[in-house]
Amino acid sequence: MRRRGTSEVISPPGTKEKVFGYLEERFGLERSLFDDYGLYMASKGRVYLGPRRVPDLPKIATIGLLIARVHGTVKPSTNLLQALGKRVSRNIVNATREQALAYARGGDFKPDSAAVDGIGDGYVLVRFEGASLGCGLLQKGMVKNMLPKAKRLELRYI
């Protein structure tokens, strides 16, 4: 991971604006939520939200949490939507029990039309009974699963 000294490292310029702008517009996550943190970039457009103060150290494996991948557009991570799920105020798909089970095991699901009323295609927060499950991609009336393989789980208690 690239970083220098104690300040955040973001390139190309404008990436920070792009990420924070997207999170605010799409999920209602205000910029002030990120005031205490810094943004850091790694290869392949990966953006991390981490501590503001990072000492100059060799052998850094990771800084903070992978919150998005930026390739022209911004793809938010499940980590971020799980961590800040309670603060998300729009583009939330409330899943039924069956849908939540399907999501947790890595499957796509077709939400009821009422659950996606007023939600435009794009990334959504999948929620079940107030719990933030993670990121999905709403497309043609389906929620596509964005859960990393390692996080998948066959839930027995939900």
Next chain:
Amino acid sequence: MRIPDRFRERYCSLVDDEEAFLSCLGELLPKSFRVNTIKSSADEVMRRFEGYGMGLKRVPWYGDAFICDNPEAGFSLEHFTGAIYIQELVSMLPPLLVREELGKSRFVLDGCAAPGSKSTQIAAMMGNKGTLIANDVSYSRIRALKFNLEKAGVLNTVITNRDLNAFQNLKFETILLDAPCSSEGTIRKNYDVFDAWSEGGIRQFSNVQKQLILKAFDMLMPEGTLVYSTCTFAPEENEEVLQHLIDNRPEARLEKASFDGLRTSETVGSWNGTEFSGEIRNAARIWPHHNDTGGFFLAKVRK
């Protein structure tokens, strides 16, 4: 489970109740977890688990910790979302011992961090703010550390992959040194411990720990706090390591390690002909049969 004779000889004289101690080692450990306050609260988790029909017992000495009568907590929604972290009870003690300090600290080091049970707890106690350096020498264990920190929603952490002895001489307000050890206290969840057990091994760990504790102490800011912990009984890895610190860093002060509602025991006064300093009595031993937990040792050191 076959307990080595030499193991019996070493520890039976140190415990209050030999029989209770030995039989406890063969009993299964109760399942426990900690609520990850970055994502949830004890009340919220309790409500959900009641709905599952799982019996939860709140741990008297730590309101965020629970014993669960069902071994399947790992298949719950709360485990999936990172609202809970499955962790052995004694493993929760080191951060708890410096909870107040962590609430105020902005620069903290977890020197031997993988797989991150205590790092995730420390991050939560720091309110997910400031900077926590979570370091471990083992590249393969860094993966698990990373996974667990991500799952817990930790933002304030930098993971480094170094030998702590070679670490830059930065100064931290609070440091945890959860040292590599012979792990005798984990026998209740890992029967292999006795297969690899030897006094030679204990000696080796002791030497490693003595080096690490000096390094960790040297990285403390003035007035900073270091927690030293192991999950083993061997005095060579516990009291003797603290003695080595005191002998080499006379400014080190030990503060009382105790927890309301948890039974801790006296440290060992002398071992192999060495008498330990009185100050070491401020550290604490946890014997498995006293609280139905794993075995543990911890000390709070102030600069």
